[in-house]
Amino acid sequence: MDVKGVEAVRKALLKWRHFLPWTLLLCLASGCLMAAYTWAYEADRYQAVYTFYAAPEAAASQKAPLEAARMLARDCHALTRTDGFRQAVLAHAASDGQTRAGVRGIDGTHMLEVVAIGPDPASTAGLADAIGRELVACVQDELGAAEAHEVAPAEIPSMPCGPDRPMKVVWTLLAAFAAGSLAGCLLGSDRRPLRFDDAEARCLAAPRMGALADCRREVRRLLADGKKQRGGMLLDRMDRLIRENVRAFALKLRNGLCASGQSVAVIAGMDRDGDQAVLTALLCSELARQGFSVLAVDMDAGHARLSGLLGVRPQACLSEYLAGGVSLLDVIVKTPERNLAFIEGLPPEGAVADIAATPAFRSFLKSAKSRFDFVILNAAPAGFFADAGMLGTLEGLTVLAARDGAFTADELNAVMTNLAEDVRLLKGVVFTMARRARFDAPV
Secondary structure: OOHHHHHHHHHHHHHHHHHHHHHHHHHHHHHHHHHHHHHHOOOOEEEEEEEEEEEOOHHHHOOOHHHHHHHHHHHHHHHOOOHHHHHHHHOOOOOOOOOEEEEEEOOOOOEEEEEEEEOOHHHHHHHHHHHHHHHHHHHHHHHOOOEEEEEEOOOOOOOOOEOOHHHHHHHHHHHHHHHHHHHHHHHOOOOOOOOOOOHHHHHOOOOEEEEEEOOHHHHHHHHHHHHOOOOOOHHHHOOHHHHHHHHHHHHHHHHHHHHHOOOEEEEEEOOOOOHHHHHHHHHHHHHHHOOOOEEEEEOOOOOOOHHHHHOOOOOOEHHHHHOOOOOHHHHOEEOOOOOEEEEEOOOOOOOHHHOOOOHHHHHHHHHHHHHOOEEEEEOOOOOOOOHHHHHHOOOOEEEEEEEOOOOOHHHHHHHHHHHHHHOOOEEEEEEEEEOHHHHHOOO
16 A cells, blocks of 8 residues: 555544544434334234145155255245235234244255244234145145145244344444444544644644643642632642642743743643643642742633632732732732742733733833742633733743643644744743653653
8 A cells, every 4th residue: 555545544544533422422322212212112023933844746856855845935935925825814814914924944854834923922823823724725736745734833922032122222333333434534534633742742833841641630629629618729639740740841941931031931821721720820839839939920811710729819900909909918819838929910801901011010020020039920822812922022931831632733833833923932832631641651
């Protein structure tokens, strides 16, 4: 297979994999519908068998015995399909219109069976007997059989023979999976999300600064406990793997800030999952725990999560202080971590554009840089808003947080290229919520 063929197969498999959740949903729906139909609406079917002996005529017997017996069985079956035969049978047995009957031979013998299948056991057995006895009575005259007599009458069946409901469901699932797989290969997306340990992650427009393991469960528990006044800081709930991830990222950020003589970092995300707030909370807590004085400012208006992740409840926001409505002491909040302070930047309806370019905000930022070793601004997602770009024009670094496996390399490069045109210095990208199993490889 040439290179184009291999690439086509790879794309088809990628489309199939991306479409797999929909395929499984189709299988589940189809299986449930078939199960509901066959168990609720399909009646049980019963099988009754009448056995008789019929020897072929002398001329037919000169043929191969097996072929002669099979020919007689086929003739008997055809005879049961004639109107005259049916009228003769109905004169001795009643039919419910749902019972089906046929004749089959038993290879190696001159035995024939009349098999009747229907919804009523008694009617099925009665119809099998009536058909069989009528055949015994007329097979010699009509088909020239040498001999015919009854062997065993049909017994009233006690157990149903069908329908085979589990097998119907299985075949339905297989058919749905085949149809879904075909649709996936034809209609699915060949989009290839980027993982932090992929080779392409090392060739992005901005350097990869690390990865953060999945900690969504701990975040949900912290926010739930915070509503019950039992919150705390997110870093306290993290295991060793996540702490190592945060320390590695903090070290790279410290090196970048120190090398440039700067003390402001803007962390922007790619979407509204709030991953950048989780990264900011962990980074600020880790830097403070290492002995640095840190100020965390949440500038993501309308989606403030940073305060809950740091275990604080601010009473006023920075925009109120800049407008002269409150004092700085009303805005800045101490966190459980001694070296870490927090400020809520904007009210829910506020916008970064309202204060980012004002002299008051620049004066505040200059004063904060003189008092704290690190000032970390948590910005709105860079993929949808210009807030990160406005904050990034200030003196400092900008770091992009992107959920692992949520974006392709092209999508990340496009956002980073656009962001790099607006901010002063785009330091790199951190992948968040990465699967823990992937950390066997070096980050």
